[in-house]
Amino acid sequence: MESVLGRYRNLIILVGVLFLQVLGLAMQVKKSGVDIxxxxxxxxxxxxxxxxxxxxxVWVQTSSGNLWHNYFYLRGVRAENRQLKEQIEQMRLQQVRLADDAAQARRLQTLLAFKxxxxxxxxxxxxxxSxxxxxxxxxYIDKGENSGIRRDMAVMTADGIVGKVLLVYPSVAQVLLINDQSSGVGALLEKTRLQGVLRGTSNGEVVLERVMSDEQVSVSEPVLTSGGDQIFPKGLPVGTVTKVANGRDLFLNIKxxxxxxxxxxxxxxxxxEKQERETPTEDAVRMRASDILAQRLPSVPDKPATDAAGAASSHTGAGAPVAQPKTAVKQPAVTGAKPQGLAGAAKPVATVKPAVTGTNAAGVPKPTKTSAGASETPITLLPDAQKSSDTTGTEATRSQPDASQANPPSAQPKPVTPAPDNPQPPADENKPQ
Amino acid sequence: MPITYTSGEQVEVYRFGIPVTIGVPLLALFLQAFVPLRYPRFAVYIDLPLLVTIFFAMARRNPISGLLTGAVIGLAQDMLGHNPIGIYGIAKTVVGYGASSLGVKLDVENAGARLLVTLGFYFVHAAVYFTVARGMVNMTQTWSWSSGLLAGLANAFLGVILYFVLDKFKQRT
Incomplete structure (x- = not known):
């Protein structure tokens, strides 16, 4: 027995080592694929x-190259050139995104909540x-976990996509290129908008799969990412079609x-880091339009309380008390910024004051959303004197729908919509009929 | 042809210092990973870890040492890629065993013998790799005889030069 073991020792060890490796290999390869x-x-x-x-x-290479290029050879021009190139790269990325945004907006403008x-x-x-x-x-790239890189992040250059992060180590990351045969990227043809799956082949080529053979695909047509893989944002350049041929199973073979x-x-x-944003919907557009309208409407200038009282008396100066309509004026209660028209108004008798968190960029208060999703409308009941003076065209216009419901038609002030450039309408026009 | 049949006693058996034993395979792995960044075709045609495996196996003329050297270098090469670990390991284990076994029986000290041995083991390595990759891992592999032959010759010629350099590190036992 010993002689047999001694005689075939080398062969036995070879078989043993091979068996261990095959076993290890088998443990890595499962039905669901290899989990790296x-x-x-x-x-x-x-x-x-x-x-x-x-x-x-790489550091030595870069340093020696930098030493020569930055200090001995065209010192200032090199640095400037690099900066400009970086800027161009960023702008090209931005340009691609903007161009796709425009095309996307045209196609999808009717869709709601599109992200x-x-x-x-x-x-x-x-x-x-490598x-x-x-x-x-x-x-392999010289940035890893310490630089915020995580698995499945997209990797690209200014020219187009490169691959995705496969494994991340503290200071190094492994990137799977798009021409590897285990790679897969959602892609679409720019003109025809046909979607497919971009895959690498064993000899390092890149092909677009899953495009039906009855579709028309032209050579040199640009290919973009479709965003369907949840790794690459939509619209990044992938490459161009170089060859189209009929493939297997009714699909085209597109190189x-x-x-x-x-x-x-x-x-x-x-x-x-990538962010999702919603394409502006019709509701959003309407809201913005109303905000803009509110912004353009004339505002009531600040007045001291005495002036307001004086104005009230001048309204009633004819002696005959005029029945003042109790106008319910919409006035958002604002935290941090007051609407101009009501800044100097007397304190309201009763105020239903919902919480408003702030104003928009134009200074127009944002309505606060309730739990049901509807906007809360702040309502302020003004004192009679204030009403007589402040029930101007501006306020009437702003609160017209509510005012018409709250008051009898006979008592309604004449609705006046002054020109945007005329902040103070004539006093006569403000008199209730 | 300079290949001559010799007995085990007639051939020289060499050993290497620890820095060379560790450093040369590491350098080969490093160059194999780094050079393709500048010369992309390098990875297609040249397999430096394979050449180092063949050299150490032939010089030591010990099958166990040869297969273990091949296994370690192959597994390290697997670790640098993203494919399952063991494909290169198995292929280079076989090559290490074969080269050291051949080194025991043949005088492979001259350039012509080294050229043929390296060419032969390149194809052995490729055959084992493709068999394992297709049979076990279900990887899609295509074989081209023209590019295979070109790569084999490129490795063989580079191997002859490389072995000549590495001969300087040999130490007689």
Missing amino acids: EKTRLIRIWAVDAVTPFERML EQFISRTVAAQVIG SGSDLSRII IKPAADLSKLEEVLVLV
């Missing part, structure tokens, strides 16, 4: 062993390494040339 996160602790050894050298070499994502914050990172294998198309040069990546942007 489970082997993170093991991978970090190799990453920690290699990336410091890479980082150091879109936009880039809020990015982190610039330097590419310091997997070293053409069968695993990944890169894409990536917009970003994936083979020469040096610096990338990691999208660390």
